[in-house]
Amino acid sequence: MPAWIRRFTPPRFSLSVALALLTSLAPLPGQAQDKHPMAERTQACTACHGDQGKAGPDGYYPRLAGKPAGYLFNQLMNFAEGRRHYALMNGLIAPLSPEYLHDMADYFASLDVPYPPPAAATAPAAVLQRGKSLVLQGDRALGIPACVQCHGTALTGVLPATPGLLGLPRDYLNAQLGGWQTGQRKARAPDCMAEVARKLSSTDVNAVTQWLAAQAVPVPAKPATARPAAAASGPTLPTCSPTP
Numbered sequence: 001m002p003a004w005i006r007r008f009t010p011p012r013f014s015l016s017v018a019l020a021l022l023t024s025l026a027p028l029p030g031q032a033q034d035k036h037p038m039a040e041r042t043q044a045c046t047a048c049h050g051d052q053g054k055a056g057p058d059g060y061y062p063r064l065a066g067k068p069a070g071y072l073f074n075q076l077m078n079f080a081e082g083r084r085h086y087a088l089m090n091g092l093i094a095p096l097s098p099e100y101l102h103d104m105a106d107y108f109a110s111l112d113v114p115y116p117p118p119a120a121a122t123a124p125a126a127v128l129q130r131g132k133s134l135v136l137q138g139d140r141a142l143g144i145p146a147c148v149q150c151h152g153t154a155l156t157g158v159l160p161a162t163p164g165l166l167g168l169p170r171d172y173l174n175a176q177l178g179g180w181q182t183g184q185r186k187a188r189a190p191d192c193m194a195e196v197a198r199k200l201s202s203t204d205v206n207a208v209t210q211w212l213a214a215q216a217v218p219v220p221a222k223p224a225t226a227r228p229a230a231a232a233s234g235p236t237l238p239t240c241s242p243t244p
Helices: 016-024 039-041 043-049 070-081 087-093 099-110 125-137 170-182 191-195 203-211
Strands: none
Touching: 016 039, 070 087, 070 099, 125 170, 125 203, 170 191, 170 203
């Protein structure tokens, strides 16, 4: 396996406690009654993904806040149906109904939490330029479409179910692209992300994630309502599964 595909050992978290938090309906003593009920029910999520789903501090647990609800729901279902593999997530999701998962996704999608500033770029200028070119224009010779074709011109995602790429740690981006390449991460067919990721060399993955991780998130960081027109300089985006 290429060295750039990072693997993490996340902190242990009691599954029984997590399930109790996810399914608890009663407010805590003295809790403000106008607080969103999902804020308490999703404490098992925010224990790893950060307060209000703003991302964990270790680069492993990604941001949930503000992502398209359709994307969040699709990922929960991918864990529930075995297309994504992480034992803690698989166990947490197993007893929950699709309706409950929809409510969780809607809650996190509604949160508007500021992003931290990006990490300073450390890669050489040529690497960053290659990453920028792949993200914004793709590579026709390699059959790689521009990331913006699917993830939006501002790279903040596209409704209803495509996530943004900015504001994510480079380690997380590397791990997800590695997961697509190795088949550890999947979507329902046609799985366009797997097709695109497998065309990327390890050098190009490094370039893309170096550039993305160094970009500031625009304000407001809302998902676009429609994909942009395909760029003339890049190949056409492959037909994608509705559940990336």
